[in-house]
Amino acid sequence: MIPRYARFSFRPYVAVIALTLAMLSSCTKPENSGGKSTVGKDDKVSLAFITNVVASFWEVAEKGAEAAGKDFNADVKIFMPTDYAAEQKRIVEDLLIRGIDGIAITVIDQEGQMDMLNSAAEQTNLVTHDSDAPETNRLCYIGIDNYDAGLACGELVKQAIPDGGEIMLYVGNLDQINARLRRQGVIDAVLGREPDSSRYDNPGEVVKNDKYTILDTRTDGADFAKAKADASDTISKYPNLACMVGLFAYNPPLCLQAVKDAGKLDQIKIVGFDEEGGTLQGIIDGEIFGTVVQNPYMYGYDSIRILAGLARGEDLKTLMKATEGVLVEEEDTILFPARIIKKTPNAEAKNEFEVEAFWTRLKELTE
Secondary structure: OOOOOOOOOOOHHHHHHHHHHHHHHOOOOOOOOOOOOOOOOOOOEEEEEEOOOOOHHHHHHHHHHHHHHHHOOEEEEEEOOOOHHHHHHHHHHHHHHHOOOEEEEOOOOOOOOHHHHHHHHHHOEEEEEOOOOOOOOOOOEEEOOHHHHHHHHHHHHHHHOOOOEEEEEEEOOOOOHHHHHHHHHHHHHHOOOOOOOOOOOOOOOOEEOOOEEEEEEEEOOOOHHHHHHHHHHHHHHOOOEEEEEEOOOOHHHHHHHHHHHHOOOOOOEEEEEOOOHHHHHHHHOOOOOEEEEOOHHHHHHHHHHHHHHHHOOOOHHHHHHOOOOEEEHHHOEEEOOOEEEEOOOOOOOOOEEEHHHHHHHHHHHHO
16 A cells, blocks of 8 residues: 655645655555545445455355454445456446445456556555455455465375375466465475475476376366366376366366266365365265365455454554454465365364364354
8 A cells, every 4th residue: 555644845845855755655565554544433334345256165255244344334345256357357446436445355367457456555445365466555465375275285185195196286267376376385295395485387287206297287267167178178188187186166066077977986086175065065975085275254354354444544453463363464464274174184183174063163154
């Protein structure tokens, strides 16, 4: 956010100094010290929570956002685009024209959306969730460490196919920071590399060690029909395929459908991301090995809680410290740890949870 508060004087030399400082601030990313106060402390605020696609994952986040709206006297509008980045742009522009006290958005493409995000940050309070854009002027990010979550997913893959084999990855797109980091974490863990979140293996290139072979990463642009077709095509093309890894919420159930259609449940293991109902049921049925889950409910809740406070003039740092997540203050980030959901979790692993107990708790939050 670019601070907009300055004390003006009619003295020429002071005006020159102010102009110089403004020019300097436009050349560097400003420190996030607070938001834009737009309403009184007792007034209802108008806030928007924008996702990247329509998915059950976001229905959980919606419940969290709505709960925070009730707790913090906010009118919360939820937007789930069907036309990806193009529709996000239309939504944001419309909100800014109509007037909005704050926007929470999951970023699809930091570079491609830079101007839109910075324009929004100039006009209202802007936070990111799930997928970040740290080079923009957003105020803070609420989500997960996607590289660490990818590492956890990679370890889950090795549990699923301990004898090694061929692996295919599936994701909506690789423009999103969360998708790139998540994918890289999986690759690094599977290949037994030293963790390095700055590493990037180009898609389209086979990467392997003496035990595991990662064939490629298929991207579907959040087109569910294409995602299913990609999974089916992989099974046909690679007869020795051992594991399919779905990195967006809708991918694992679609992979499972493709595996069932091919009659290869005994051969191909499926590892997932997120808590899609089809994924959780697949784990219960023994057809999906496990999944790495985030905390979308708290993404929604904390996004709205923080935006409501900022609109009423509360301090950003103070609002962030009130989270149940892990505060990374120097990065203006709130992180919620990844959890692994399995049919039979390791009792000694603090981050592994039994699927039916997890699903019961999820239903309590969302129904």
